[in-house]
Structure formats: structure tokens, C-alpha cells
Amino acid sequence: TILSQRTTQQDEELAYQELRQLGDWDAIIAAPTEAVAHAIRRSNYPESKAPRIQATLRAIRDERGSYDLDFLAELPVKDALKWLTALPGVGIKTASLVLLFNYARPVFPVDTHVHRVTTRVGVIGRMGEQAAHRALLQLLPPDPPFLFELHLNLLRHGQKVCTWVRPKCPVCVLRARCDAHAIYGNNVPSFGEK
Ligand code: SF4
Numbered sequence: 001t002i003l004s005q006r007t008t009q010q011d012e013e014l015a016y017q018e019l020r021q022l023g024d025w026d027a028i029i030a031a032p033t034e035a036v037a038h039a040i041r042r043s044n045y046p047e048s049k050a051p052r053i054q055a056t057l058r059a060i061r062d063e064r065g066s067y068d069l070d071f072l073a074e075l076p077v078k079d080a081l082k083w084l085t086a087l088p089g090v091g092i093k094t095a096s097l098v099l100l101f102n103y104a105r106p107v108f109p110v111d112t113h114v115h116r117v118t119t120r121v122g123v124i125g126r127m128g129e130q131a132a133h134r135a136l137l138q139l140l141p142p143d144p145p146f147l148f149e150l151h152l153n154l155l156r157h158g159q160k161v162c163t164w165v166r167p168k169c170p171v172c173v174l175r176a177r178c179d180a181h182a183i184y185g186n187n188v189p190s191f192g193e194k
Contacts, residue, residue, distance in 0.1 A: 001094050002053055003043045015043035019053075025067045029057050052089030059087050073103040080105060092133045100151065106142035108133065109151055113158025116191045120162060122179030165190045 003019070004012045018039045022031050037050035060067055072080045077099070084095035096109035110118075110132045118124050124135045140147060161168045169175055169186045180188045 001097050002049055002056065002089060003040060004097075005043075005049070005094070006045065007043045011042040011044075015040040015046075018042070025057050025061070029054050029061070049089075055088040056090060069098070069102070072099060073105070077105050077107060081107065092130055096133060100144060100148055104144040104148070106144050106147060108137050108140055108147050110136060111155065112164075113162075114151060114154045116164065117154050117158045117162045117174075120167070120178060120180035120188065120191070121174055 003015050007015070019028065019036065022028050022035065022039055028036060031054075033050050033054060036054060037046040040046045040049060040053070043049060057067065060069070064071075072083070075083065080099055080103075081092070081095050084090050084098060085092060093109050093111060096107040099105040099107045100109060108114075110129050112129070114136075115129045115132050118132065118136060119126060123139065124132055127135060140150070157174075161172050162174075167180075167188050169178075169181050169188055172178070172181070175181050
């Protein structure tokens, strides 16, 4: 999940495959950080991700005695989020992705696309991604399959239609319900400009 940050799915996968060629998780912790950074170079920001991945693995092993995170499936969601976000380099988005995608827990990851689309449409007001996690979760039903699908659909919509610059409003299915379109018509400014 750390590898996926600001990285395409294809590059994330390539970085992961090469990372795992360094050996098991113990071997990855023990490897020189430069070797880990080199292995994950297809992911963006490898120099900052490599030490974070090693520190996160080390913290999981030291606290749990293994790398198994399946206990998160049983913890109350609040406690599971708290446990994950206490790990070095794991924020609310990464923690939410792990819990929703791996353990079907009722949380809602807000990445840059989800944040942009929900803000422009007017589901939430202007706020940072961190605050948007709380705001959206309060509005949404605690239904993991629904949250999973909504996350993927908003992500795809943000990648393909409601892009950061020059969103494709004329072909957007949300046009009639979109606050930004109501204000700016087909000339919605780049996200963050207005
Ligand atoms: Fe984005 Fe335009 Fe669609 Fe609104 S109408 S969601 S700004 S593409």
C-alpha cells in the first residue's frame, strides 16, 4: 500500500515484484536501505518509501512477533485505524486502504481523485484529504461492499472524467448534480485554483 502512493498500479506491481526478490520480510528489513530504494524505483519517491517500508515492517514484527495483520479483522474499526496509523509512515489513507481492501472493514479511503470529485460535486466542503476521511465516513453507510465500489468508481471517475485540469464536464454523468458545474459551467477550473 505504501508503494501505491502517487504511483500507477502497473509501476506499483513491478516495484512490489522486485522488492520481494530481495527475500522474505526479515531480509527486506536487513537489506541496505539503498538496495530497497533501488528495488522499488518504479514506485515514485523510492528514497523516502524505502526507509518507511523497513521501519513499518520492523514495527509490525517487534509489536506482533510476526508480520501477520489478520488480527485487524477482529479489532473494532476505531482501534484498527489507531493501530495502523501509529506505524511509521502510515497515515489515515493507507490505513483505510488496508482495512477496506484486505479486511472488508467499513472505512472509506480518500485519495486525491476521491477528494477532488466529492469536493467539486459538493458532497463535502473544502477541506484537506485527512478531514475528508472523517466527513465522508459520517455521510456513508457502514457497508464495506458499497464503500469498496464507491471508492473504485470515484477513483476511475477522477482519473478519466473529473480530471485535475480541464475536467470533461460535457460528458460527465454527474453534471446535473455537480456544484462546480452549476457555478462554472463547462469551464470548471483546475482543482485547488478556486
Ligand atoms: Fe467533475 Fe465536471 Fe463532472 Fe462536476 S460535472 S463531477 S466538475 S467532470
